Amino acid sequence: MSPQGGEGAAVIVIGGGVTGLSAGWWLARDGIDVLVIEAGAIGWAASGRNGGGCSHHHSPLFLEEQRLWPMLDELLGYPTEFRPNRIRIALDERQFRLYRRALENGARQGFRTDVLDPPQIRELVPFAGEAYGGYFYHFGGHANPHRTVQAYAWALQDHGGRLLQHTPVLGFDTRGNRVAGVRTPRGAFACDQLVIAAGPATGALAAQLGVALPLMSARAEMIVTEPLALMATGAVDGNGLYGRQTLRGNLAYGGGPHEWVELQDVGARAHSTVLQASIARRLYALFPKAAHARVIRSWAGFIENTPDGRPVLDRPASLENLTIATLSSVGFGLSPAAGRAVRDLVVSGRCGFADLSTLRLGRFAGLEPGWRALQGWLPAAAGGE
Ligand SMILES: Cc1cc2nc3c(=O)[nH]c(=O)nc-3n(C[C@H](O)[C@H](O)[C@H](O)COP(=O)(O)OP(=O)(O)OC[C@H]3O[C@@H](n4cnc5c(N)ncnc54)[C@H](O)[C@@H]3O)c2cc1C
Structure with missing residues (x-):
């Protein structure tokens, strides 16, 4: 793949979250001239605000996700703080039955x-109380979202890839049935090839190119307590x-409830103590012996x-030369595999290591x-909290 003349790159990736950065890194390590363009700062969106879980047993990319995470620090050359395995605690029989799905998958x-x-x-x-039962999954795990974003970005640049932050893509130039540039x-x-990996904005960008991609954003919150003694397995949930x-x-x-939001309303609804309190209550029911720990931070994504x-x-x-990559709430854990899949799609038009037929847009x-309303996905303002 040869670079274009003038300003540009062989491959432009829109979006400096984990999907775009991982794709850019996989392309750059193949010697491909790649430019990742990010509207703000890398990882400022969901990629830097998530739970760090890497356990997507329901995905066609699961096997590759599990293969790559344990070697990712070595591949990237920078730490992600990945730790393997996951424990899930059920407080009642209903939760126990639900969490069995991961065992089966x-x-x-x-x-x-x-x-x-x-x-x-x-x-x-050690923080658990009287649980109903639980599972120790010898797969999955967790990593530090900020470290991982930074690791992809540094590794991408180590391989000659370029990153342009604070630069929103506003429109496209097309020539026949090709995207000529942004x-x-x-x-x-x-660009010769374009990848749109812009998280919740992927749908609106694709629409400018006449591609219909149904997406809806949900606002989710996280809370963080003061530090406590380290557990042997850090990925414990339920x-x-x-x-x-x-x-x-x-x-x-x-953890839910998530609020469905329109992208333009996002800035005004940064966080709410109602959701924080609900998460804290459920966290302390899960870990009664950590109930003394104070919540020191929270954020929404x-x-x-x-x-x-x-x-x-x-x-x-x-x-001819457009690839769409949007991960629908499971993008952090899948990012090593998703980036590799995007590289394959860009280079050869098909993924060489997994069957992506269930992830096609045509479905x-x-x-x-009115699919949003039919699913009960109403904007927070209409649906209430
Ligand atoms: C609270 C929370 C908890 C989560 N927990 C988990 C978890 O435990 N495990 C898991 O796997 N996933 C989790 N997720 C989901 C995961 O974070 C996302 O699926 C993933 O980060 C998506 O990455 P992305 O790179 O595709 O999109 P994003 O992280 O949304 O990044 C897209 C980037 O594109 C940029 N962009 C948008 N428009 C433009 C434009 N016009 N021009 C240039 N750039 C643009 C944005 O600024 C943004 O930086 C969670 C998400 C949240 C919010």
């Missing part, structure tokens, strides 16, 4: 899970929460969601125009 793909009884849970998770306040940048214990000992947790909750990794038929062809 994992087993189908060759991964072991141990069922835990309450004494075993107390031994493995327009930004810093001028136009030509009781409807997701999260991790950081390597410094903080409990960083989030915006999750990109497709109607069926699965990512879109595809090359729309209407344009939404028959979607009802």
